[in-house]
Amino acid sequence: MSVHLRPEEIEAESFRMIDAEVGPHPWSPSEWPVVRRVIHTSADFEYSRSMFFSADAVFRGVEALRKGRGIVTDTTMAYSGISKVRREKFGNGISCFVADPEVAREARSQGITRSILAMRKGAADQDNGIFVIGNAPTALFELLRLVRQEGLRPDLVIGLPVGFVGAAESKNALLALEAEYPQIPFITNRGRKGGSNVAAAIVNALLIMAEEG
Amino acid sequence: MSVHLRPEEIEAESFRMIDAEVGPHPWSPSEWPVVRRVIHTSADFEYSRSMFFSADAVFRGVEALRKGRGIVTDTTMAYSGISKVRREKFGNGISCFVADPEVAREARSQGITRSILAMRKGAADQDNGIFVIGNAPTALFELLRLVRQEGLRPDLVIGLPVGFVGAAESKNALLALEAEYPQIPFITNRGRKGGSNVAAAIVNALLIMAEEG
Numbered sequence: 001m002s003v004h005l006r007p008e009e010i011e012a013e014s015f016r017m018i019d020a021e022v023g024p025h026p027w028s029p030s031e032w033p034v035v036r037r038v039i040h041t042s043a044d045f046e047y048s049r050s051m052f053f054s055a056d057a058v059f060r061g062v063e064a065l066r067k068g069r070g071i072v073t074d075t076t077m078a079y080s081g082i083s084k085v086r087r088e089k090f091g092n093g094i095s096c097f098v099a100d101p102e103v104a105r106e107a108r109s110q111g112i113t114r115s116i117l118a119m120r121k122g123a124a125d126q127d128n129g130i131f132v133i134g135n136a137p138t139a140l141f142e143l144l145r146l147v148r149q150e151g152l153r154p155d156l157v158i159g160l161p162v163g164f165v166g167a168a169e170s171k172n173a174l175l176a177l178e179a180e181y182p183q184i185p186f187i188t189n190r191g192r193k194g195g196s197n198v199a200a201a202i203v204n205a206l207l208i209m210a211e212e213g
Numbered sequence: 214m215s216v217h218l219r220p221e222e223i224e225a226e227s228f229r230m231i232d233a234e235v236g237p238h239p240w241s242p243s244e245w246p247v248v249r250r251v252i253h254t255s256a257d258f259e260y261s262r263s264m265f266f267s268a269d270a271v272f273r274g275v276e277a278l279r280k281g282r283g284i285v286t287d288t289t290m291a292y293s294g295i296s297k298v299r300r301e302k303f304g305n306g307i308s309c310f311v312a313d314p315e316v317a318r319e320a321r322s323q324g325i326t327r328s329i330l331a332m333r334k335g336a337a338d339q340d341n342g343i344f345v346i347g348n349a350p351t352a353l354f355e356l357l358r359l360v361r362q363e364g365l366r367p368d369l370v371i372g373l374p375v376g377f378v379g380a381a382e383s384k385n386a387l388l389a390l391e392a393e394y395p396q397i398p399f400i401t402n403r404g405r406k407g408g409s410n411v412a413a414a415i416v417n418a419l420l421i422m423a424e425e426g
Binding site: 005007010013014017018040041042043044075076077079080081113162163164165166167191192193194195196197200 | 218220223226227230231253254255256257288289290292293294326375376377378379380404405406407408409410413
């Protein structure tokens with residue numbers, strides 16, 4: 001029975017099924033492995049139409065991973081979902097400050113979300129360049145503020161907040177970055193869907209590409 | 214702007230939007246908060262039709278949580294996604310053995326998946342009663358084997374593997390449990406979708422009910 005296949009065979013078979021069901025698509029050879037892994041993680045074919053990559057985002061993201069640039073996530077789920085084994089091959093550090101006691105204290109005293117302060121803390125470390133947001137619109141809005149007002153220049157933004165209040169709006173704001181700051185690569189999707197699992201899957205797809213070269 | 218709402222206001226507003234978009238539905242007053250939180254986590258309304266609860270699953274799950282029964286997850290993402298603060302109120306332990314070095318060694322030597330051995334290890338501890346599977350069909354198949362062949366009687370099974378090979382089949386096998394073992398409560402969905410984020414959201418919904426009820 002199919003579930004007795006080895007994990008790598010299950011993945012290959014899954015990819016064959018996704019290829020067959022999606023059929024002809026507009027994605028470039030570097031973008032498709034990312035979109036396909038998102039569909040693999042979510043079983044949701046809507047991503048085959050809703051994903052968006054800024055120019056050369058995959059190439060630039062792979063390059064940043066190979067350079068060992070640090071990864072910042074907005075949730076511990078995204079943190080957990082990014083392959084430790086693959087990440088450690090390139091020495092990419094990873095951090096998530098949303099549960100940090102100092103961040104919690106500051107958030108209370110300033111009356112703003114922990115997600116905002118967690119992003120700020122992650123961005124303050126010069127070793128960090130890859131920002132992965134799978135949940136909080138406020139984290140993505142804060143990252144965009146850091147770009148516009150404080151000169152932050154991320155190596156890659158993976159922005160896929162999910163939800164009903166602010167998620168789609170935060171991704172529209174990210175999409176607007178392309179015209180303003182064409183040198184900042186980003187990967188996102190349109191609409192309400194997204195999530196920490198999907199954001200982590202994108203990083204994993206890029207890590208596999210970084211390895212395979 | 215809406216993102217300046219406090220987190221609890223954002224959630225309430227999201228729930229109002231979900232209620233309005235779903236409209237009349239067949240879920241009971243105890244099931245709906247679970248389905249709604251799954252939609253909130255995924256922004257995917259398909260769950261408003263594809264979820265399935267065995268008789269009294271929510272009531273029995275809430276009861277098991279209140280008794281402090283241990284939680285076993287198949288992925289570190291599901292582990293991370295379950296609210297630590299809420300869980301600790303009832304003293305529910307949590308474990309995930311998929312990255313356990315002993316499990317990895319055994320999996321290699323026996324030629325079976327780590328997910329299978331991780332479930333087996335979780336089930337061996339009598340304090341564990343709540344099994345949360347958001348990724349691996351093999352973990353869910355193994356749990357069902359433990360029920361049938363080794364007399365395991367979980368307090369609750371949350372089975373939502375995602376994917377293209379084995380996921381829907383593993384959930385069909387779980388659905389078949391209802392006729393065979395009507396005393397084992399479970400929550401699942403039909404089809405390929407699912408995921409660690411969704412499985413964790415179900416536990417969080419039950420934890421909130423355990424607290425409020």
